[in-house]
Amino acid sequence: MKLSRLLIAASAASVLALPASAAEVKKIGLAVPNLQADFFNQIKLGVEKHAKEKGIEVVVVDAKNDTNTQVSQVQDLMTQDIDAFIYIPAGAAAAAVPTRLAREAGIPVINVDRTPEGAPGDTFIAGESVESAYEVCKYIIGKAGGSGKMAIIHGQKGTTPEVDRFTGCKRAIDENQGVELVDQQWSNMWSADEGFTIAQNMLQANPDITIIFGQADGLAMGAAKAVDVANLSDKVIIGGYDGDVSALEYLAKCTGPFIATATQSTQKMGVLAVESALAVAAGEKVEERQTPNAVLTTCENAPEFVKVHP
Amino acid sequence: MVADVKERRGVAGIALPSLRGATGPLIGLIVLCLFLTFATDKFLSVRNFLNVLDQITVLGVMAVGMTMVILIGGIDLAVGSVMALAMMVLGYLNVVAGLPMGIAIPLALFVAALNGLVAGLLITRFNVPAFIATLAMMSITRGLANMITDGQQIIGFPAWFNMMAIVRFGGFLTLTVAVMIVVFIVGLLYQRYRHGGRVLYAIGGNAEVARLAGINVQRATVLVYVVCSFLAGLSGMVLAARLDSVQPSSGVSYELDAIAAVVIGGTSLSGGTGGIGGTIIGVLIIGVLRNGLNLLSVSPFMQQVIIGAVIVLAVTAETYRKRK
Amino acid sequence: MTNRSPILSLRGIQKSYGPIKVLHGVDLDIHPGEVVALLGENGAGKSTLSNIISGTVQPSAGEMTWLGKPYAPANPRAAMDEGVGMIHQELKLLPKLSIAENVFVGRYPMKSGRLDRKTMEDKARAGLQRLGLDVAPDRPVEGLSTGKQQLIEIAKALTLNARLLILDEPTAALGGEETQALFRQIERLKSEGVGIIYISHRLEEIRQITDRIVVMRDGAKVQEFDRGDVPIRTIVEAMVGRSLERMFPALPVPTQEVALEVRGLSSPSKAFRDINFSVRKGEVFGIAGLMGAGRTELVRAITGADPISAGEVLLHGKPVTPRSPIDAIRNGIVLVPEDRKLQGVVLDHSIAENIGYANLGEIARNGWLSTRRIREFAEDYIRKFGVKGRGGQNAGELSGGNQQKVVLAKWLARKPQVVVLDEPTRGIDVGARSSIYDLIMDLARQGVAVIVVSSDLEEVLGVSSRIMVMAQGKQAGILNREDANDVSVMELATI
Known part of the structure; x- marks a missing residue:
């Protein structure tokens, strides 16, 4: 009895706490295939850094290269009422299901690095x-x-x-x-x-x-x-x-x-992903394909990239 | 007085054999759910509960087979690979060869079961230890799964196939969850009330006693591996529906998840005690834990630490309780 | 003897587990160079007492004095360091390690920081040869017979250089020859001034080897005899606390109808060769022989547990040579195996389940059964056989005698025609033994052909109407009850 009343109170509080406008992005979900790989970790760092500047919360889930795990994690992201979804598909097969889930929730989908066949997001950011x-x-x-x-x-x-x-x-x-x-x-x-x-x-x-x-x-x-x-x-x-x-x-x-x-401009990809999410949410037009260029790096220009990763 | 205590324990044990040794995990599951209910307002909702059910289907179906194998004192390391092989066979037959699902699914399950037959015969006829036999099968089936499409994924299943995993009939159960529940119920009934199920306990308790008691240990062993592989194949069908695609790299290290679920559920790795009832709880603990940690936005690295700690906690708590 | 001061004195030793008192103030003295027999039924407190002396268990009250100093070992290691060695009734060997490693485990001989394998193996070989066991010390223990493993366990204790040795049922798995070798070693230790506590159910041995007998009952010392050759009847009466009418029940008269016939049976491992005999309905047929004579292998083959290379088994004239236990059971030929704990019962499953395992087909209706139905089925037999326990209790919690009754109950539910019992009373206390013998006679009276294999000569002589003696895998002869006595059997067994 007491418990149920508590629960009702809790859920009521959560309803009040809901964002006033759907277009406002307060929470971004980021699904990465594998944080063990530096490439994805750099993207994650880029997303987190830029989101922090904008005062946006980021929820990261790591699928450890398993598509099934990733689908479950995306379901959980949706449960957390994220306002935008940055999706880096895991495994060789880029699953379309996470995109469909996000579409169902009516939030922007930003694909990075890979894109599932037949279920494109609002934009696709990947190196050429x-x-x-x-x-x-x-x-x-x-x-x-x-x-x-x-x-x-x-x-x-x-x-x-x-x-x-x-x-x-x-x-x-x-x-x-x-x-x-x-x-x-x-x-x-x-x-x-x-x-x-x-x-x-x-x-x-x-x-x-x-x-x-x-x-x-x-x-x-x-x-x-x-x-x-x-x-x-x-x-x-x-x-x-x-x-x-x-x-x-x-x-x-x-x-x-x-x-x-x-x-690859990995950190820049992360920044780009957050920017695109904000733009899509605000109803602006975003390029279908964005390609931050990779730069040929040799012994001469490596030191500057070590200082600041692009 | 002592006899009384023993007697009571005996009655409890005999009345709920499928939950024997699983009362600890059950309490753990309840505590976990209570904690998550208060820690996040997102946890306690019908929608999230149905999500969790969706998320555990693959593991749940696989873990039932693994329970039977572990119950007879065996182990099956090949289930993850067998699952991938069954998925690739399904994809090849349906998408590439154009056979209808009604033929492709049974054939894929047959191929999966065949792997169990090979493992079972290796173990019983050639006395290869189960660990080694299934380790070998794990590698062989993974290779075969890759060979079918040279490592490529297959997409292009009929639209209704994915719907099985997405559409909640009556706003409640997806077909894949229904499959899991049917497997749970059939497994529970078989293990508790069928001649063949009780025999597994005898074999796991002491294979020599079982053999001398006139139980066909070899046949039962082969059968258990066949069923375990069949269920691994079935979990592959569920996963294919869920992902709307198949890929040969699916299910890597799923055997370890299945073993973890079985062990958390109170089935002893040395065989003879435990059961599917406990395993269902074990699967739920893993599912709820992963779901809850995601909802709490716990960092992915921390999640690994917590899941490992829970396995240790579950098993040591059970050992400690038994010693007392 | 008593004028010398004792090595070990116990005064008022008590032990309680919660509210249950298992030892009520026991006094005991052990002097150098004497063998003291500690006797009593299972549960009398012998094992608890010896565990206290060897540091495995700590007493709740009372004092111990070791060589004049207070003695309170915290663990077996501490006791061993003082010079107390113990051979446990259950074998505690490591199956994958070599014999020599087992003998010296935990105290490996070292040479310049490395294991001195040669010294270790030489010493182990010498120790084993003194016991009449000639095996390579570098082979693993796994695969050796129970008897040989027991000898290794004994060799391990003998190399401890202990001042006091506790031997708990050392001869349970030994044949006559090995037992005599063990006794020679005990004599040698005695002459070196070692004190020995000897626990055994074989009262014949006790008479032969011990200097003093201490009888325990229900956790207390009830009687002490100052010499070893006390009449067995007297000892048994002290143990059970009542006078005994007889040790063995009267034998039923067998019919003339042959039930089981064995013709030219041989094993692929040559454990037995060309065995021929027949057992009539209602007859108890004994098989005797020394360790390694092939008795166990023979009866396991007859019941389908081990392979057969030649010959046949007939039941009522029909060939039924079994290829598996299932085959034999289907024909009504069942085995009560030698090693109860490893082959007879699943220790951590309930009594009901254990009885049920051999009868699941019977209990199930169209393949369906429930725990309740298994239990109802079992309760019947638990009552009928007087098993002291309840259906839901784990078999491991029962005494040896009750476990054996569970094994018998599981078979008798199937109404077998031939029952083979291999070492039916090994490790079972005297009181419980006679109820096993009663069960055997009941079977025979109902027309079952019974085969009893035993290393306990008195037992085979007591229960069998005919005895086949085996020696080195061959049948040395079949004796009628009138002609069978320990001398005639031993003559055949040592051919």
Whole structure:
């Protein structure tokens, strides 16, 4: 009896506390696939920093790369009455269900990095992978003298970035007759330890590889370790992608075989996501596709990115 | 006086065999719900309760099979991978090969059950320890699931399929939740009131005693692994409906979640005690906990710490209670 | 003997668990070089008393003096450091470790910071050989028979260099030869001035080995004999607190109709070879032999628990050679196994469930059953067999004798034609034994063919109308009751 009265009082209070206007954004839900990955963590930091300046609360959920978990978490976000939803799909399959849930709740949906097929959000913010991957591969092939045996360490097979980054790099390879693509392997987690193992196996099978492209900085860093261990540091050139903090610090030293990456403007993506959410909520028109450019980063410009991550 | 105490405990134990050892978890679940009710005004609502039910369907269906395996003193590490394989088979048959769902679903479940048959035969005929046999099956089925589409996801199921997981019939139950509830009830009745269910307790209690008592331990063991894999496949069907897509990377480490739910529910890893009643509570604890922590906006890293702590708490509390 | 000062003195030792008093002020002295038998039925307080001496349990009141100094060990380690060693009735060996490692566990011989495996194995081998056990000390304990494991347990205690040794049922799983070897070691320890507390249900042994007998009943010392060779009847009467009419009930007269016949039975492991015998309806057929003679393996094969490589089993002239326990049970041939705790009952399940497990098919209606129905079914048998416990109670809480009744009850519900009992009274106290014997005779009277395997010679002689003696896997002969006595059986067993 007493309990139920308490509960009624509590729910009444919560009704009073509801935001007066639906257009006003007080609480943003952010669903990320995996905070273990620096790339997503940077986006999260960007969102949180910018939201704090605007006085907006951010609720973050981490799916640990599992789509099912992410759907559950998005349900819980909706229960918390968020006013806007920033959605970075987890797993190889970008599930459409979270977008549908948000649509049902009538709130803005901002997709970052990946977008589910058939259920687009209000805007899609993602780096342009094809062009940037082309830039990285062109640079490392050029450093290698425009010829030699090359290997690619792919990311998780079937994901959009994996496909796009390969398309871009392949273009650079095709432009150089002297480059022969001798080995390609796929990782599951985009992680450094996978990069290490894969590169070691590649060098075992083809000791005369001189160019390696890792589709993520983690993979490239792992490959660099493997090259060091094999005592081939002065013969092999490695390129990466993403511009992780640790990779930028590595590049800034200008000593190892890993010499170039494409630094994604991850923090800027987060800022952009919050801005877009506010704009959509206010009824303004937002671009369907927004592409903060990735910047080719080498030993020369790495130090400035270490200071301030874009 | 002593005899009296023993007798009373005996009566309680015998009247509620499916909840034996699960009274602790049940109290834990109630305390957790009370806490969340006061900690956040979002928790106690029909909508959120139905959300939680939606969220535990996959784990719930899988954990029923795992309970039976653990009850006979076994373990099945392959359920997560078997689930992914069943999903990929479903996607391939329905979307790629164009077979109707009425054929694709039974075939996908059959493939799942087949994995259990292989594991069961490895364990009984070739004396491979259950841990190793299912560890091997975990790797094999994951590889097969990936091979079907070379690691790609499959989308394009008929629209009604996703609706099964979304539309709440009568404003209450989605079809997937209904599937879970049916599995719960059938599992409970089987374990408590069927000849085959009681036999599992005997095997888990002491396989040699059971064998000498004329129980066909080998057949029951194979059957349990088949059922567990079948239910893993069924949970895959539920997940496919929920996600409206299938991908071979689904269900990684789900076997550990299922084992955690079973153990939190009071079933002993050495077999012979516990049951599906406890497991349902274990599944609810995990579901409510994850839901509540999200509602409380607890940071994702802190959530991992809390869930681990709850597992430890549940199991040590139970051990402590037993020792007393 | 008594003029020397005792190694250990107990004065007024009491022990209570909550409101229940299990020891009521026991006094006891153990002198160097004497073997004191501690006798009593299960629950008399022998184990509690020895656990107090060995530091496993702390007394509620009373004092202990060890070599003239106050003695209050906080744990078994402390007692061991003082020089008190104990062999537990339940085997406490680590199955995956080698024999030598088991003998020296916790006190491994070291050489310059490393395990001295050679010394350890040499010492273990020497210790085992003194007990007449010739096995490689580096093989794991797992897979050794219960008897051999018991010898290892004894060897472990003998290498402790203890001043006082407590032996709790050391010969429960031993054959005659091993028992004699153990006794030789006890004599040696005696001459070295070691005091020994000897707990056993085998009263024959007690007469042979002990210097003094202390009888306990209901937590108190009730009688003390200053010599070992007291008539068994006298000891038993002191233990049970009443005079005994007889130890073994009268044998029913068997029919002439042959129920079970075994022809040329052999095992793939060569544990037994070419065994031929038959058992009539209503007959109790004994199987005797030393440890390792193949008795257990033979009866397990007859009941489908172990494989058969050649020969056949016939029931009423029809071949029924079993391939599994299910096969045998279906034909009405059932086994009450040697190791109750590992093969007979599920210790942490209820009595009702234990009885139910062999009868689920019977209890279920169209495959449906409930806990209530299992319990109702079991209650009947619990009453009929006088099991001291209730349906909902865990089997592990029962005494050995009551556990054995549960195993019997589970089978008798199926109205079997052949009942095989392997070591039916091992570890069961004297009072309860006679009720097991009564049950055996009841079975025979109802026309069941009964086979009893026992290492306890007196028992086989007492209950069987014919006895087959086995030696090294072969049948050495079948004796009629009139011709069977300890001498004739031992002659055959040691061929």
